[in-house]
Amino acid sequence: MKKAIRDAYGETLVKLGATNKNIVVLDADVSSSTKSGLFGAEYPERFFNVGVAEANMAGMAAGLASCGLIPFINTFAAFMVLRAADPIRTLGCYGGANIKIAGAYAGLSDSYDGATHHSIDDISFMRALPGMTVISVADAIEAEKAVEAAVEIQGPVYLRLSRAEHPYIYDKNYKFELGKGVVLREGNDITLIATGYMVSKTLEAADSLENQGISAKVVNIHTIKPIDRELIIKCAKETGLLVTIEEHSIYGGLGSAVTEVVCSSCPVPVEVIGIDDTFAESGDYEKLLHKYGLSSEAITNRIMTFVNKFNAAR
């Protein structure tokens, strides 16, 4: 069973909008892609399409927030970060505006549009902003819970959302706790820490590793900031080796966040798996992930190499 993250996102906005009249939604001419248009169809008086003007969308959202409204702003993650960066930093974070920033088509999920539309630097930027909460969701259920959580948080929140269909990891009873990682699978030899779509890929990789005699713990870090230090340190102590897996540049994302924690508190080897220092290209999404090292097969191979290196040294 699979469901597209963007559908879950749009449907949740509609659901919440029915009872919470303070929710307003803005989009920069991509509402049929981001699915914010579902909200617009239901509540046209609370939906504002600002045209292809991402920076102004974020600026207006800060103004709306100052009137007690809860604006969700929507565009592709790539343009959210690069075009709306200034109002997000200055008005959202420095000004403490209660804005919710939905970065659609994150990672390589807008695969065919190519590197201009991929977003592999958004976590890095958002994480560096004081006061920003950064959430990256792993399936449609988590998307729904994360949107609900974002409404409750007072202050700017970045929601990293994929275009793609994701297999269900959770069921309706899943309790989303902001800032708390989720252990999805127990294991003794190594901990695999993933976020977003890579959680599914990592669970598949853990199955393959088990067949090769490696017992891997799998953790979903949905809240990249503030990160679950306690859980990461516990995993480092228990399994000694860590691997992070993200659909993002190896610079500044989940891998950086995890290494920042363990370096000071419990130094263990950490293998950071993500997009290396390169732009990707157009192509089929799953094939693209494989070429750039993020298919379950590619992840498994990287982890085997990493484990063998340290086992040989022991």
Place this chain on the structure above:
Amino acid sequence: MSLSTETTKYLNNLCRKFRIDLIQMLHKAQTGHPGGSLSATEIITTLYFEKMKVFPENPESPERDRFILSKGHAAPMLYLALAEKGFFQKEELKSFRQLDSILQGHPCVKGTPGIDLSTGPLGLGVSAAAGMAIGNKLKNINSYVYVIMGDGELQEGIVWEAAMSASKFKLNNLIAILDNNGVQLDGTVEDIMPMLDITKKWEAFGWNVINIDGHDVDQISEAIDSAKQSIDKPTIIIAKTIKGKGVSFMEGKNIWHGKPINNEEYEKAMAQLEEDEK
């Protein structure tokens, strides 16, 4: 409705006092922006002491008129007006731009009572103002959102993005005032990036445009009254001003955008301003 003679006199006296206070404040701080503060003196003073509905004892009242200094570098003049209005103690003015001060180099919504938006990077203010104007309409609040922009600021693309939105969403509760002093940091606007026919530009973006002398408090007041009559358009009041107004050696000079005032310059400026006050 035109201002009474007493009100005009009162506002002009306040402007004289604020100019003196500004020079003292910036001389003491040895940092800050005199030129663009002096050009906006009458605009800010007329808004706070005649036109705007504000509540110093309850600065965040939803009913308030909102004020955004999109040209955030004119913060010192805004701080003087806010202190005079009673939003905070005048004593605080001495700490402008210093460590632990509530008065940051550019306006900060979190630390300073009476500030409605953090500004500094140019162009953001008018965008947020458009959001506030929509927010007030959604909340059925009949207040106005005022935003002051600089003319160099108009070179920022986001200004025009916001201009389109304010027009599309028919924000007749948004009143922008352009401090059209003709000078930016590096030189005159004409030399650095000519803005050509500003009136036509704003009209073409669907705004109601009013041209006035930005140092004439009566004209400012009447322009705001006129802006409030707009049925479905945002208004921009294009206020012709002089950068550094009131201090002859600063007038029209781009070097006075953000230069510290030395002792000699301070004495000279104060002599002029105190002479004007008599």
